[in-house]
Amino acid sequence: xxxxxxSPPDLILQEGANSTLRCNFSDSxxxxxxxxxxxxxxxxxxxxxxxxxxxxxxLSATTVATERYSLLYISSSQTTDSGVYFCAAPxxxxxxxxxxxxLFVKA
Amino acid sequence: xxxxTQSPTHLxxxxxxxxxxxxxxxxxxxxxxxxxxxxxxxxxxxxQYYEEEERQRGNFPDRFSGHQFPNYSSELxxxxxxxxxxxxxxxxxxxxxxxxxxxxxxxxRLTVT
Numbered sequence: 001x002x003x004x005x006x007s008p009p010d011l012i013l014q015e016g017a018n019s020t021l022r023c024n025f026s027d028s029x030x031x032x033x034x035x036x037x038x039x040x041x042x043x044x045x046x047x048x049x050x051x052x053x054x055x056x057x058x059l060s061a062t063t064v065a066t067e068r069y070s071l072l073y074i075s076s077s078q079t080t081d082s083g084v085y086f087c088a089a090p091x092x093x094x095x096x097x098x099x100x101x102x103l104f105v106k107a
Numbered sequence: 108x109x110x111x112t113q114s115p116t117h118l119x120x121x122x123x124x125x126x127x128x129x130x131x132x133x134x135x136x137x138x139x140x141x142x143x144x145x146x147x148x149x150x151x152x153x154x155q156y157y158e159e160e161e162r163q164r165g166n167f168p169d170r171f172s173g174h175q176f177p178n179y180s181s182e183l184x185x186x187x188x189x190x191x192x193x194x195x196x197x198x199x200x201x202x203x204x205x206x207x208x209x210x211x212x213x214x215x216r217l218t219v220t
Contacts, residue, residue, distance in 0.1 A: 035211075041144075042213050043197060045209075048208040050206075088209070092163055093157075093162050094140070094152040094165060095199075095209055096152070097150050097151075098149060099148065099149050
């Protein structure tokens with residue numbers, strides 16, 4: 001089945017810094033989602049991005065489907081950005097999650 | 108427009124007991140998937156229900172079973188609970204096509220003692 005790998009596993013930023021999170025997937029996909037899991041466990045949809053680039057405020061995402069990777073950009077990070085960021089891709093009817101990038105933003 | 112709702116939010120059970128978790132999908136969604144998330148790991152797919160049938164199943168034992176009702180809501184049942192079943196259980200709803208985006212509820216945190 002499809003494999004989803006994320007890097008880096010952990011990231012510590014000073015408030016205001018920018019960062020790039022990467023997601024590699026092993027097979028072609030027709031869907032790629034990015035989620036943010038806050039410290040209370042809520043999984044929040046960030047992007048549904050099978051290809052191309054999307055932006056939402058300080059966050060943007062790019063998926064290059066032909067090269068099987070997606071990037072999540074966080075600009076001017078804030079302490080509320082802390083948590084775990086997951087990318088997920090479909091394998092049949094199930095969706096496979098990467099292991100996540102744990103982000104901590106220091107004030 | 109209500110999102111995905113799960114109940115209960117927290118649950119404590121004893122080893123060997125049985126538990127039922129509930130999920131109501133987002134309006135307009137007909138498909139429900141269940142995930143188990145152990146501490147420090149990504150969500151792991153348990154199974155998906157569509158048209159009241161289990162459509163795909165992950166690598167979980169038969170102690171994990173489910174049901175989908177005509178109103179698209181769903182239940183997850185776990186029998187003979189083990190300590191290792193302690194986890195956050197997440198329900199996601201979507202439309203029926205493979206690859207449709209998932210929308211998650213806030214989860215049920217199950218502790219088995």
